[in-house]
Amino acid sequence: MKNAWLLVITLVVAANACGKKSDPRAPELATPKLITNLAAKSSADGVALTWNRPTEYVDGSALKDLASFVIFRKEVSPSCLDCPVPYRELTTVNVEDREKFVRLKQYRFDDREVRSNTIYRYRVSSQLFDGTLSGPSNEVEVKR
Numbered sequence: 001m002k003n004a005w006l007l008v009i010t011l012v013v014a015a016n017a018c019g020k021k022s023d024p025r026a027p028e029l030a031t032p033k034l035i036t037n038l039a040a041k042s043s044a045d046g047v048a049l050t051w052n053r054p055t056e057y058v059d060g061s062a063l064k065d066l067a068s069f070v071i072f073r074k075e076v077s078p079s080c081l082d083c084p085v086p087y088r089e090l091t092t093v094n095v096e097d098r099e100k101f102v103r104l105k106q107y108r109f110d111d112r113e114v115r116s117n118t119i120y121r122y123r124v125s126s127q128l129f130d131g132t133l134s135g136p137s138n139e140v141e142v143k144r
Helices: 002-017
Strands: 039-042 047-052 066-076 088-094 106-111 119-128 140-143
Touching: 039 140, 047 119, 066 106, 088 106
Parallel strands: none
Antiparallel strands: 039 047, 047 106, 066 088, 066 119, 119 140
């Protein structure tokens, strides 16, 4: 009798767990398309960055789970413009609930933690709710 109940419970659990949730996708196709229009402008308060939000994954399907943008910055020495300097994460810009389904939306971030007579380079990556990051955007350079 005990084995019969165990079999019934197993069948009920298995029946509820089966089913097609969605088409499987390779992880590399489930990342947002790259941001290609990052722009930077020096201002009195610092550096203003602007870019458009991606609307598709790299496989062309509609982007549905955009959570934020991660901004990366590196400081370049004026005496060695080609010296290898790693990008460091500067900040994360969250996508507000009301903005999640907007097709064409331009974002802006003002970096106010900059110094005069310094060269900065920036990149931005899109981030999904599961933490997946897109590849880096185009690189922009600004001299303060």
